[in-house]
Amino acid sequence: MSALDFVVLIGSMLGIAIYGIWRTRGRRNLNAYLRGDGQTPWFAIGLSVMATQASAITFLSTPGQGYLGGLGFVQIYFGVPVALIIIAIFFLPIFRRWNVYTAYEFLGRRFDGKTRLLGAALFLVQRGLGAGLTIYAPAIVLTTVFGWPLNLTIICSGLLVIIYTVAGGSDAVTVTQKYQIGIIFAGMVTAFCLLLAKLPAGLNFTDTLALAGGFQKLNAVNFSTDIHERYTFWSGLLGGTFLMLSYFGTDQSQVQRYISGASLREGRLGLMFNAVCKIPMQFSILLLGVLIFVFYQFEQPPLLFNPASHQYLAQHVGSGQLEALESGFQKTHNQARQQIENWLDARHNGDEAGAKTAFAAAAAAQQQGEAIRAQAENTLAAANSGTTANDADYVFITFILQQLPHGVIGLLVAAFFAAALSSKSAELNALGSTTTIDFYRHLIKRDATDAKCVAASKWFTAFWGLVAIGFALYAHLAENLIQAVNILGSIFYGVMLGLFVVAFFIRRVGGTAVFWAALAAQSLVFVLYFNLTISYLWYPLVGCAACVFFSLMLQAILGGNSEMNKVRTI
């Protein structure tokens, strides 16, 4: 990175943080600190919801997913529109009518204290464990590529987000997210335009799509009913709806964004903005990866995009073996490229048979190249006790560094940090709010004044920020934690959603019934997780259905008239 890149990166990150602190100075009232005084307009809510969900790894990795696997990943977002409509119709009006600070506060009023604490605890465990990842995941990629000190990058970005989130609370999160998402979009659109300009002159847009489609990169919708396939239309629509309903409807980092609206209308429009924009946005990011794939059909790509993996292979595998792999990979790439050029000529001359033959030869050469790449990955895994190259994370950043001009590199790295800070700040804000409202004010100091709660919220936000930094600093000792935390999210979300589904829709169920039902459902999900190999997208559905079913059963046994299992209506 050049001095210009650093100016763009540091200037934009510090500028937004300082602006956020300045704009939200003097927030001392609890409502203003936790809900932005309920004055947020719909557009700001929409961008804030979007920025909270899209972490840095979304923008770093998703183009890599498009490069390696094509557009199929977009199906995971098929549940978003339906889920957000359900939240806008049922969840949001009830949260607003009860005037709650956290989603779990509502559980306490609908059921009882223990169910509230269970909901809040599920959120804190899941979000608290994942807290470090939103800092660690982009930091490990960027420091591997740039050679920056990893710990310093984690500490600097972590402290920056703590300072402005603690200083301005929910409002600071919303204000900064608006500008951060602006930088993200500016970076991604610039990358998209420059990539289009870099494709060979004779390749028009239809040729580009035909080339990508020929390599199966445009298979966006898969109607397979095999539940072991991770991304299908059905897992996206059914499993994805439950996953998104759980995330947007019960995760405080999202609930806090849309309950801060000036009115119900503002919250609903903010959600509908995301319901309309989410699929096109993810599609565009994946398409960017597909276009990078097309670009690398005409330029030699590296054998492995992850430089650390390449370096490890160079050091631990005989240099002759690596050179053989690299020269084989280069040879197959040159063959594929030659055949693609033949295909393009035949296509432009209307020679269908020639085009078909050339493309078949290109596909065969490309497949050989992929086999060599797989061999390199297997060699790495064998040499480094199962470590994978995680190439998807490094495809986009490699393209940026090798192909884009200075200034734009700084803008895109700023976009990745902006995405990391925007999702991190919303998480810290939600963790601080939940600890204050559902534990401190509910359990420790019931008569705490607003000023004391704001002070407590600031301390708790800082505490969770430091936990996140600590976790990120030690995450490298257990690389598998990243996967473990993602899995934890998918197995906890269903039961959390089940609690809310019972609260909203099954009025005759009391607190004790739902509490034990949730614990039983969570145990069932754990048992299923360790014994089945179905896609993780199904667990929210299973957890939710089990929680509802067990609640009804226990309610029938316990009855609703006892003090222990009192039924309250909403």
Added chain:
Amino acid sequence: MKPPAATESSARETEETGLPFFRSWKSVYLFVLGSFVLWVALLIVLTKFFS
């Protein structure tokens, strides 16, 4: 605990969208679902046409 009662203004808040072409929330939701169906249809066309 008793839930807060829905007031007349909160009932009105539930109904009004304040949007020029979509007067009811039902029409907003239908628009969202319509745009989703359109996107899925486009993706299916992309899958079938270029594979």
